[in-house]
Amino acid sequence: DIVMTQSPDSLAVSLGERATINCKSSQSLLFRSNNMNYLAWYQQKPGQPPKLLIHWASTRESGVPDRFSGSGSGTDFTLTISSLQAEDVAVYYCQQYYDPPSTFGQGTRLEIK
C-alpha cells in the first residue's frame, strides 16, 4: 500500500498568516500518460464530515476560497492557506487515489496562534 505521511502533525498560525501543510507519498502519484497527480486534499471541522478542497493535486473545488491552493508533483505535495481565517481551524488530510487501496495521510491539525 502507498503510505501517505503528512507534516507537521499540528500547526498553529496567526490570523492572516500563511499556513503550509506537507504530504509525502511512498511512491510517485504522477501518472505519466496523462501527467496528472492522483492526490486530493480534505478539510474536516469538528463534528462535520470531511470536505473536498482540491483534487488532481492542484484543482480547487468550486466554492473553495482561493486562499487555499495545492501544489507539488510525484511524491511531495503541499496545501497552502495564504491568509489564515478563523474558520480554517480544522484537521486537513491528503489522499492518494493512484493505486488501490486508496490511502490517507494521518491528518494535520491546524489551530490559531
Added chain:
Amino acid sequence: EVQLLESGGDLVQPGGSLRLSCAGSGFTFSSSAMGWVRRAPGKGLEWVSAISGGDRDTYHADSVKGRFTISRDNSKNTLYLQMSSLRVEDTAIYYCAKMEGFWGGKGWFDPWGQGTLVTVSS
C-alpha cells in the same frame, strides 16, 4: 444539491452484525460510484469499500475483506454496507461518499454524508 444520509449505526457486541444504509438524492445515483470511509476514535480516515455505478464492481480494504460487503439498490437510491464478524477495532464513524474520477476502485470522495457511529463493545 447532492445529499447523502447514513443510518444504521448502533452498539453491537464483538462478533455481531450490522447493516449500514446511505440514501442519496440530488444526483443520478445509479451511474455514480460510491464508497464508505471510516474514522476510528482518535485516528485518521480509512477507506473501507467502494462500488462502481452501472457495472457494480466492488472493492474492499484488506482489513474488512471477507467480513464487510458493499452493495447498492439503484431503485431506492441507496447504498449499503453489510458488516459481520465485527471487531472492537471496527468502532468508528462510517461515512458514505460519492466518488469521482473513479477507476479500479479508487477516486476522490465528494461529497460526504454526516456519518453514522458504529460501536463494537461487550
